[in-house]
Amino acid sequence: MLTGITVNAACALVGCFLILRKMSMMGDALSHAVLPGLVVAFVLTGSRSMVPMFVGAVIAGLLTTFMTQTLHQYLRVPSDASMGIVFTAMFAVGVVLVKQFTEGLHFDIGCVYEGALEYVPFGERVAGLPRQLFTSLVVLLLNFAVLIMLWKELKLSAFDPALATTMGFSATKMHYLLMVLVSVTTVASFEAVGSILVVAMLIVPASTAHLLSDRLGWMVVLSVLIGAVAAVLGFWWATYWDTSISGMMTVAAGCLYAIAVLVSPRYGLISSVLRNIRMSLLVLRDDVLAMLYRIEELKSSKKFSIAETAAAVGGGWLASVSIFQLQRSGNIEQASGSLQLTDQGREAARRLVRSHRLWETYLVEQLGMPLDHVHEPAHRVEHYIDEQIQEQLAAELETSDQDPHGRQIPH
Incomplete structure (x- = not known):
């Protein structure tokens, strides 16, 4: 469990910057492309x-990054295509090397592809800790130290590479440094979670945190916490169902991402639905007030019941809810089976109708729009015009007494 937590945390730290740079697939590319570097290092030594594996991985990772950048910048190959070409070619070379040398050199293919979290407690130890835990802990501390020392540079180069270079922070060097960290982190994670599942650890916790926060600092913190929670949940679930620990950790991370997609305060599906409902209710409440005000203005004898009013403004059941809200807030009341404005509601309706008619007048006088084209734009914008903007509009208009249709503009 501790190994899973440290691996997930180390991946999450660098994964945040991959997400911000829109380089999620680069994590996938590097996790596959470092395979030939690992095999070559193993064959040579x-x-x-730890040391030869990291050196081989870093060289392969930098070579992958260099070739991807070269194809994109000099041969005009699209970035996604260049990435796909390079990492598939590198991975294919790695697979060939594994098949060629694995029998004689006992290279563990299962470890490379699937990881071996289940056997961590039984392996060799370094400084009193299992080797995989020690390695992932060292990489976690390395990533954390680099982020602390180069936080400003990494942040600036992630959001605005051109500005970073202008200010003296080489965006290219920051890019290659990030690729080195991703390569090292990938290798450190191989033996624990495997080359395939490490991709999820690089991307999923960071993507989940990105849904929950728009601040980079909080995004990094949340991604580490989400990775740790995924490790704990995955371990429990794998123990219960007697299945792959690293695979179940990835499933847990995916479940956490799905939850964030639903309940994220700003980007979640549920939050979006609730915001749309609140906005619809606001518009419908305003429409009811404006309709009742215009009926009073025309001194019409026709009275509208709740059902008739809801049907007139549209909106279905939301219209009925909006009428109930207006009644509860004291803006309208029901008398003799019909709805009418209270003094409070009449004042709110007056401001709304004033906004509508001032905007119609502005569109005709200042923009030259025809009369039959101004109602819908005014109806959309009337909900957002406050008294200050009303006064600015009135000051710019030649007349603020009547709208283009000859109706009185309330004062």
Whole structure:
């Protein structure tokens, strides 16, 4: 569990910057493309120790990044296509090398592809800790240290590379530094979660945090926490169902992302639906007030019941809810089976109708729009014009007494 937490946290730290740079697939590319570097390092040294593996991975990762950038910048290959070409070619080379040398050198293919979290407690130890836990902890501290020391540079180059270069922070160097960190983190995660599942650890916690916060600092913190929670949940679920721990950790991360998609305060589906309902109710409340005001203005003897009013403004059941809200707030009341404005509601309706007619007048006098084209724009914007804007409109108009249709503009 601790190994899963440290791996997820290390991946989340660099994954946030991959998300911000719109380079999510680069994590996938590097996680596959470092495979030949690992095999070559293993073939040359005959050791799976930390240093040669990291060196091989970093070289392969930088080579992948360089070739991707070269194809994109000099050969005009689209960035996504260049990434796909390079990482599939590198991964294919890695697979060939694994097949060629794995039998004689005992290279663990299952470890590379699927990880081996289940066997972490039984492996060799470094400084009293299981080797995989020690390695992932070192990489976590490395990523954290780099983020602390180069926070401003990494942030600026992620949001505005041109400005970063202008201010003396080489966006290109920051890009390659990030690729080095991703490569090192990927290698450190191989033995724990495998080359395939590490992609999810790089992207999913960071993507989930991005849905929950628009501040980079909070996004990084949340991504680490989400990765840790996914590790704990995945371990429990894998224990219960007796299945792959690393795979179930990825499933847990996906479930957390799905929850964020639903309940994210700003971008969640439920939040969006609630915002749309609130906006619809606001518009319908205003429409009811404006309709009753115009009926009073015309001194019409026709009275509207709740059902008739709801049908007149449209909106179905939302219209009935909006009428109930207006009654509860004291803006309208029911008398003899019909709705009428209270003094409070009449004042609110007056301001609304004034906004509508001032905007219609502005569109005709200042923009030259024909009369039959001004009602709908005014109806849409009337809900957002406050008294200050009303006074500015009135000051710019030649007359603020009547609208283009000859109706009195309330004062």
